[in-house]
Amino acid sequence: MSQILRLVTYNLQRGIHYDHIRRHLATLPSLREADVIAVQEALVPVGGTNTLARLAADLDGEYRWTYRTVMSYPDKEYGNGFLFRPTVKPELGLSVPLPRVERLGWMARLKTEGGVPDTKSAYVQVFNTGGRRLRLVSLHLDFAGGADHRVRQLSHLLQVLEQRALSDAAVADVLCGDFNTSGYYRSVIAQKATRRVLDVARVHGFADWSGSVPWTSDLFSSVDPADPARRLLQIGQAIGLRYRQKLDHVLGKGVRPSGPAIRARVTGRDHLPGSDHLPLVVDLVL
Numbered sequence: 215m216s217q218i219l220r221l222v223t224y225n226l227q228r229g230i231h232y233d234h235i236r237r238h239l240a241t242l243p244s245l246r247e248a249d250v251i252a253v254q255e256a257l258v259p260v261g262g263t264n265t266l267a268r269l270a271a272d273l274d275g276e277y278r279w280t281y282r283t284v285m286s287y288p289d290k291e292y293g294n295g296f297l298f299r300p301t302v303k304p305e306l307g308l309s310v311p312l313p314r315v316e317r318l319g320w321m322a323r324l325k326t327e328g329g330v331p332d333t334k335s336a337y338v339q340v341f342n343t344g345g346r347r348l349r350l351v352s353l354h355l356d357f358a359g360g361a362d363h364r365v366r367q368l369s370h371l372l373q374v375l376e377q378r379a380l381s382d383a384a385v386a387d388v389l390c391g392d393f394n395t396s397g398y399y400r401s402v403i404a405q406k407a408t409r410r411v412l413d414v415a416r417v418h419g420f421a422d423w424s425g426s427v428p429w430t431s432d433l434f435s436s437v438d439p440a441d442p443a444r445r446l447l448q449i450g451q452a453i454g455l456r457y458r459q460k461l462d463h464v465l466g467k468g469v470r471p472s473g474p475a476i477r478a479r480v481t482g483r484d485h486l487p488g489s490d491h492l493p494l495v496v497d498l499v500l
Contacts, residue, residue: 223390225254225491229265234488251297252352282309294337294352306340312367315359349384353391361407386468399429420465424475429458436490472497
């Protein structure tokens with residue numbers, strides 16, 4: 215008999231609007247029934263509590279959590295992780311460091327804390343659900359370096375997955391998260407660059423389950439007070455600018471979805487308060 219596993223991927227924008235995120239996960243029908251939530255940009259302040267630990271506690275013990283560091287700073291760190299229900303059992307886990315961009319352009323320097331290239335990585339976690347082993351990847355590619363650099367990062371990740379295929383012994387793979395395929399979502403140039411990045415996974419047998427989603431992020435919808443470009447973003451937000459991008463994706467192989475991935479939204483609103491990214495939701499048929 216088939217089983218449905220609901221997977222959500224959500225960039226939390228460092229948890230700066232934690233109460234909104236907690237409320238969405240607890241109340242929105244498409245999110246509150248999630249079995250696994252792949253997270254990017256979970257925050258761990260120095261001397262503070264991991265965003266995922268807070269969510270697991272505040273969601274009435276319905277979830278366990280696991281986490282890997284991606285970027286570290288003197289006062290905090292950010293990382294990728296998973297929230298998962300007790301019926302979904304974590305087994306093997308691995309953090310895969312991704313190639314780092316050699317230098318930053320002026321725009322990237324404007325947006326990067328400390329003005330130096332970020333570290334990026336993917337968190338590969340094997341889960342066992344009902345006797346089936348799924349290898350889920352919560353990834354965060356670099357916004358710097360352009361499509362060429364993201365192609366290098368994704369190619370490296372897929373090479374590692376292939377090398378570990380026998381030891382991980384998973385029946386299916388799912389890549390999800392923030393691919394940072396930047397650019398205005400209606401731009402032909404941006405769409406072409408996005409296809410170049412996703413084609414790397416398609417060559418390895420992955421299907422794009424979120425291809426029908428037009429955009430997943432609005433640059434001006436939520437401004438991080440720690441963002442070096444916050445003043446410019448706040449001006450854009452104040453005058454009502456919109457800059458929508460298709461940054462987040464879900465791709466899989468070895469398992470089929472019951473339908474295409476969708477964005478989690480509130481009726482009558484284009485965006486969810488709480489992050490500059492929208493969560494993507496997909497149901498897997500096991």
